[in-house]
Every structure is written in C-alpha cells, then in structure tokens.
Amino acid sequence: MALYVQKYGGTSVGSVERIQQVADKVKSFRDQGHYIVVVVSAMSGETNRLIGMANEMQDKPSPREMDVLVSTGEQVTIALLCMALTARECPARSYTGGQVKIHTDSSHTKARIQNIDVDNMRNDLDKGRVVVVAGFQGVDDNGNITTLGRGGSDTTGVALAAALKADECQIYTDVDGVYTTDPRVVDNAQRLKEITFEEMLEMASLGSKVLQIRAVEFAGKYGVPLRVLHSFKEGPGTLITIESENTMEQPIISGIAFNRDEAKLTITGVPDVPGVASKILCPISDANVEVDMILQNVSAEGLTDFTFTVHRNDYGLALDTLKHVAVNLNATGAIGSDNIAKVSIVGVGMRSHAGVASRMFDSLAKENINIQMISTSEIKVSVVIDEKYLELAVRALHSTFEMDKPQTVEE
C-alpha cells in the first residue's frame, strides 16, 4: 500500500469524457489498495479564457481579483472529478487550496507556498476516500485566494507529496515521459527511465517544457520522487530522482536541450578598462532585459569585443540600448543577430568523464557547424550556433553520445 499524489494536467481533464477516464484510472489505483491524493489543473484552455475576459474588463486588473478569477478553473475540475468518482462508487472529496489549507505568502499571481495542513487530507484518506485538490491555488494569512504562477499545479502536486511524505508524486500528462531530446527533431529519441533532479532542472530551464521548473526545484529540495507519465497510455514513464551512488551506471549525457528563443548582441571595439562589463550590462538590466550567456574577448590594442545573449523578444530593446552604450563608451559599434539557437548537452555523468566538451565540439565540426559562443557548468555544455543548423546539430550530438538506444536497464 502506497500513498501517491497524482497530478493531472489541463489536457488530461480537458473534457467531460477525459475527466471520466481520469476517474476510472484513479479508482483502479484505489482499488489496488493505495491511498490517492489527486491534484487537477483547470480544463485545457480555461485559464487563458478567464485571463482573456479579465483583460476585456480592465487594462491591468488587480492581481488579487485575477486570483479570485483564475482559481475558478481548478474549482470546476475538482468538483466534476469527485462526482465522476462517486458515480463509480469510489468515495471522494474535493478541496480548494483554501480548504486544505495551502498557506502561501500574499504575492498574488506568483505566490509561494509556506506550509500545508495535512490533517483534513489524512482524515479523508484514513476513511478510505480519494482526496481531490485544486492545483495552482492557496490562501494567504488574511484569507485571500492566491495562485502560484502559470503551470503551478505541478508545484501543488509536489508540495502536497512533500507534506504528506508520499511515496511518489506522479505527474500525468500528454507525453509518456522525459525524452533524450525532442522526438520531433530526432526520430529515435529515447524515453529516459530515470533522470536526476539537477539534470531535469537544466533541461527545463534550457527549453524542455515537460515540467514547471519550480516544481522540479521543490521536488529536489525535499527529495520527493517525481514521475512523469502519460495520462491514458500504460507505461513506467520517467522517474526523476536523486543521483545514483553508482556513477558507472550513469549515462554520460542524459539529454540534449535546445531553444530558438535567444538573440545575440555584440558591442565591438570597447576600451578594455576596469568596469566596462558593468557599464555595458547595467543599462541592459535597467531596461529590464535578462542576460543569459556572456563572452568577452581578449583585448588587442586595448580594445575588446563583448557579446551576450538575451531572450529574442527583448532583442530590439536590447540592441537600441546597446547602441546608446556604444556611443557613450566610445566603442566602434553595436551589432546583433536573432538567427541563432542554443544547443546544450546535459548529464551528471560529465562529472566523472573527461573530454565531453571536446567530443561535442568535434561532432559539430564534422558537420561543418560553426560555434559562436560556449558556456559550461558542471553538468552541461551549451553552444550558440546559426539557427539553420539547429536540427543537424541536435541529430549529430544525439548519435555522437550514443543516445539512440535505451540507456538504463529496464526496471
């Protein structure tokens, strides 16, 4: 007998039929004798629909009213799912975030969970009920409804699993696990049996969209075993867990992430004196533009080139800002490109294997792909390349690192 927290996302509860299918599935777990706490999202598209209506009422609706509004999406699904369960003779009880209580701070639309009362849920579980909790929402000290930020139901699931010391937090979604890379780019991308929290965090922040980043951070911090599974297909999914003690079993590279969301800017011929990096980047951050990768060249004759990347949406603003900086600093110019892509290899196995970066560069060189920027961390190497070579690069790396076959032993 295990205690599972199962989170079903928007597409999994996207219609009356789907909610009924979820009810069948939840009931079958309970019939096997497990304790089940279900967390649901709003029906797919519902949160966007609510936000759309809010924007028709007022230019910038107050965050407090936004939370009152968008939290209704999840309230609909908890009630419907409980009705479907009860109709199947599976006793169930719904809870809003405020009813649980999921205490948060008062930062409306991006609240953080502070603590969770488990007594109500435990009581119901002991009575043989399935507990169904609205994702994405909580309550602050003054009883105001709060929400946790888009995609926040993942975080609700993980937080409940941590608070209840669940055996596993299962995230049911429309993919059957985490893949070595995007199967739309590499045909024989493989589902991973396991991936570590750290790797998953890198993959998520580098563009893989399976899980909300905050949920992965939370799970890592509290050591909650997290599993990503398909809502309506059988299969073991992908387990996200702590690093295995036996590094021999670890593949060197677990995944290849990429994104087309960045743009690159260069300020050329800047006098190379102390303080120059901050003089370039402060105006950029003052313009509210976040910088990702940064590179400064060795100076020749006292002048240097300084390159960095930003989100593509901020490209125009960043370039205008940089042109001003160039004039102020007596630099020779400011140029940029938004036809770039970032490709990253991720793996904790890098820690115990030398030469991973050079294998990556060698593989790209063989395809005649020019590397424009490089950045590394202990478990990741990222390169910026011309966007038109992105798919070629991902395929080449996928085969160089022998990711075309299942990587860990089948459980």
Ligand code: ASP
């Ligand atoms: N319904 C919310 C959203 O669409 C929360 C979630 O689905 O996780 O962002």
Ligand code: MG
């Ligand atoms: Mg979601």
